[in-house]
Amino acid sequence: MSDHGFRDFYYHASAFNNDHDQQSFGGETDSTYRVSASSVNPSYMSFTDCLRSTSADYGSLEKAFGLSPSSSEVFSSAEGSKRTTKQQVGAEELVGNNTDEIIGTPNSSICSSSSEAGCEEDSDKNQKHGQPKRSEDGGESSKKGNKAKTKGEKKQREPRFAFMTKSEVDHLEDGYRWRKYGQKAVKNSPYPRSYYRCTTQKCTVKKRVERSFQDPSTVITTYEGQHNHPLPTTLRGSAAGLFPPSMLSPSPLGAPSFPHELLMQMPNYHHQMNNQAAAGSMFAQNVGPFQQYAHQHQVPDYGLLQDMVPSRFLKHEP
DNA sequence: CGTATTTGACCTGCGC
DNA sequence: GCGCAGGTCAAATACG
Numbered sequence: 167m168s169d170h171g172f173r174d175f176y177y178h179a180s181a182f183n184n185d186h187d188q189q190s191f192g193g194e195t196d197s198t199y200r201v202s203a204s205s206v207n208p209s210y211m212s213f214t215d216c217l218r219s220t221s222a223d224y225g226s227l228e229k230a231f232g233l234s235p236s237s238s239e240v241f242s243s244a245e246g247s248k249r250t251t252k253q254q255v256g257a258e259e260l261v262g263n264n265t266d267e268i269i270g271t272p273n274s275s276i277c278s279s280s281s282e283a284g285c286e287e288d289s290d291k292n293q294k295h296g297q298p299k300r301s302e303d304g305g306e307s308s309k310k311g312n313k314a315k316t317k318g319e320k321k322q323r324e325p326r327f328a329f330m331t332k333s334e335v336d337h338l339e340d341g342y343r344w345r346k347y348g349q350k351a352v353k354n355s356p357y358p359r360s361y362y363r364c365t366t367q368k369c370t371v372k373k374r375v376e377r378s379f380q381d382p383s384t385v386i387t388t389y390e391g392q393h394n395h396p397l398p399t400t401l402r403g404s405a406a407g408l409f410p411p412s413m414l415s416p417s418p419l420g421a422p423s424f425p426h427e428l429l430m431q432m433p434n435y436h437h438q439m440n441n442q443a444a445a446g447s448m449f450a451q452n453v454g455p456f457q458q459y460a461h462q463h464q465v466p467d468y469g470l471l472q473d474m475v476p477s478r479f480l481k482h483e484p
Numbered sequence: 485c486g487t488a489t490t491t492g493a494c495c496t497g498c499g500c
Numbered sequence: 501g502c503g504c505a506g507g508t509c510a511a512a513t514a515c516g
Binding site: 491493 | 501502503504505506507508509510511512513514515516
Binding site: 350352 | 504505506507508509510
């Protein structure tokens with residue numbers, strides 16, 4: 167992985183309200199938004215901005231993107247609180263549907279937002295194929311009774327952000343240390359989903375990594391929660407190996423640099439950036455460095471990707 | 485030997 | 501209530 171697998175970087179963000187409980191969590195309850203780069207002004211849109219724009223309410227997203235509802239594809243369940251029987255909802259579908267667009271338009275980025283997680287990953291429950299599953303009804307629930315603690319209280323979900331990354335490797339290095347704690351086969355997908363947890367103590371951030379079955383070159387990484395710690399110092403080295411110094415050192419303009427500041431801040435945005443004015447200021451800050459970088463390095467206009475990843479990290483297929 | 489990964493078992497939520 | 505699927509746990513295993 168000489169180039170650590172980076173080829174293209176797409177973004178699919180999902181903002182989830184914690185107010186919603188599991189009832190609405192599983193479904194694409196409210197709405198899922200897909201925004202292609204063509205519908206936004208690339209010069210005003212960067213990956214960071216996209217992240218920051220994914221406020222829990224679509225209004226912010228819409229404003230931040232300068233979108234009218236008609237300019238983005240919106241698919242939502244008509245029922246609202248109940249899942250539909252729609253086939254292939256979720257990451258697979260999102261990726262699948264978007265994949266064609268993505269592949270066809272490599273410069274585009276995907277940014278979608280939903281109020282809950284179901285839009286991207288808790289989806290396949292809808293689709294029942296009746297395929298047999300191993301019977302593990304042991305009956306003795308004594309072994310892992312510690313889970314009973316969650317009984318009686320709705321599990322609060324952290325905000326989630328899902329990224330669609332065109333990568334050859336499943337687990338992309340983002341500067342943080344992750345410990346894999348599980349892997350599950352995804353229904354209707356030959357590729358398993360891996361579950362990672364941040365190894366830093368007291369940090370509850372998790373991420374899931376799965377590969378799109380419709381586009382195996384696309385990896386879907388879903389972050390859940392927010393880091394409550396700085397980037398592990400020991401990993402700065404590795405991060406430095408992945409990204410140029412200009413992106414790892416603080417920007418002269420004070421804007422966050424990719425990737426760790428970005429990743430650190432993106433969940434925080436949900437809690438800190440709830441008004442457009444604030445988002446706008448952040449927005450203005452963030453656009454500069456990346457575009458400056460692209461400009462100084464004479465990066466051709468490949469689109470949003472250049473806002474965050476230098477061209478040398480990108481392979482563009484003809 | 486310490487840490488990370490693998491993997492089967494178990495728990496939980498949701499749809500029918 | 502049952503079955504399915506997602507998510508998590510933790511013992512076993514692999515690795516440096």
